[in-house]
Amino acid sequence: MDWEQSNLLILKELRQGRALSSLLRKHLHPSSPPQTRQVLLHKILCSYDNALSLLNWTGFTSTAPIATHASHKIHTSKQRKTCSGRSEQIRVCSLEGPLEDGYCWRKYGQKDILGSNFPRGYYRCTHRYSQGCLAAKQVQRSDEDPTIFEVKYRGRHTCNRASHSVAMKVPSTTESEEKANHSRIKQQQQHEEKQKQSKEILMSFETEDLDNRDDIFPSFPFPIESEQVGNGLFVKSLMENDIGFVSPAASESNYFSVSPFHMGSFVLDQNMQTSESDLTEIISAPTSVTDISSLDKLEFDPSFPFDNPDFFT
DNA sequence: AGTATTTGACCGCG
DNA sequence: CGCGGTCAAATACT
Numbered sequence: 365m366d367w368e369q370s371n372l373l374i375l376k377e378l379r380q381g382r383a384l385s386s387l388l389r390k391h392l393h394p395s396s397p398p399q400t401r402q403v404l405l406h407k408i409l410c411s412y413d414n415a416l417s418l419l420n421w422t423g424f425t426s427t428a429p430i431a432t433h434a435s436h437k438i439h440t441s442k443q444r445k446t447c448s449g450r451s452e453q454i455r456v457c458s459l460e461g462p463l464e465d466g467y468c469w470r471k472y473g474q475k476d477i478l479g480s481n482f483p484r485g486y487y488r489c490t491h492r493y494s495q496g497c498l499a500a501k502q503v504q505r506s507d508e509d510p511t512i513f514e515v516k517y518r519g520r521h522t523c524n525r526a527s528h529s530v531a532m533k534v535p536s537t538t539e540s541e542e543k544a545n546h547s548r549i550k551q552q553q554q555h556e557e558k559q560k561q562s563k564e565i566l567m568s569f570e571t572e573d574l575d576n577r578d579d580i581f582p583s584f585p586f587p588i589e590s591e592q593v594g595n596g597l598f599v600k601s602l603m604e605n606d607i608g609f610v611s612p613a614a615s616e617s618n619y620f621s622v623s624p625f626h627m628g629s630f631v632l633d634q635n636m637q638t639s640e641s642d643l644t645e646i647i648s649a650p651t652s653v654t655d656i657s658s659l660d661k662l663e664f665d666p667s668f669p670f671d672n673p674d675f676f677t
Numbered sequence: 678a679g680t681a682t683t684t685g686a687c688c689g690c691g
Numbered sequence: 692c693g694c695g696g697t698c699a700a701a702t703a704c705t
Contacts, residue, residue, distance in 0.1 A: 470682085471682060472697070472698075473697055474682095474683075475697095484696095490681095
């Protein structure tokens with residue numbers, strides 16, 4: 365099977381999954397038999413499983429583009445030479461702000477980038493010196509869509525983030541900041557930073573010295589192994605262009621807002637300039653607990669392959 | 678007081 | 692020499 369064939373199959377599966385999702389939505393009425401929903405859900409899962417398996421089969425190392433919906437923003441990424449001479453990039457689409465990736469970051473610089481309307485922020489892991497964690501990231505607001513923040517991750521976390529996760533901290537700070545006065549420019553900037561949470565984030569990962577793709581998974585900068593993550597990923601897979609929005613009323617702020625783009629889509633980079641050793645992908649990142657809990661009733665399978673490291677092998 | 682951020686200076690690379 | 696990345700002193704925050 366060549367690339368075009370697999371591409372068609374992937375599209376077919378994704379379209380089928382979308383159609384089934386629409387169907388499922390129509391069957392969400394209490395009058396509809398639960399068995400129908402179960403069957404639909406199972407079929408949706410199968411469709412997405414198949415599509416994702418096909419993507420795995422073709423390999424993320426493929427340099428060929430996959431046709432995407434027009435609304436999908438495909439950001440090209442450049443291969444970077446690193447000190448070690450080899451680097452790979454993983455790009456992740458997230459609904460979360462850069463601060464909500466489960467790690468503590470410390471900003472160490474900001475630069476205006478030529479040709480970009482917005483400056484690029486440079487962050488490194490808070491535990492860089494205490495634990496020697498070399499993870500770092502760059503955050504830059506997208507020119508094309510200012511609601512999108514591109515986050516590029518470099519290196520992997522070797523720190524023990526468990527005790528310093530910001531995941532629990534941010535919602536409360538958001539609330540407090542909204543009540544705080546905005547007399548100072550800096551506070552306005554911080555407020556703006558918090559509002560990233562309601563925007564789409566395009567994240568890219570750059571890890572170094574990855575000898576095989578098994579290595580990529582543990583290099584993810586957020587706690588992808590958690591059950592919440594698995595559910596969140598799946599939720600977004602189902603929501604593409606259809607459900608689109610999940611109970612913003614349940615949230616005390618605009619913390620969670622979903623636009624129909626990006627979600628749940630694995631998209632190979634359209635940039636064909638990269639070498640065959642490049643790894644570029646767009647996947648969904650974990651989202652807030654709020655929307656996940658609101659969707660628990662949909663009985664998502666917590667064993668969805670996203671949770672399974674084997675899924676990426 | 679300790680920690681985080683800001684921001685101009687500095688540096689290496691192309 | 693210009694650009695992107697990092698440093699580090701000053702500043703702000705808690």
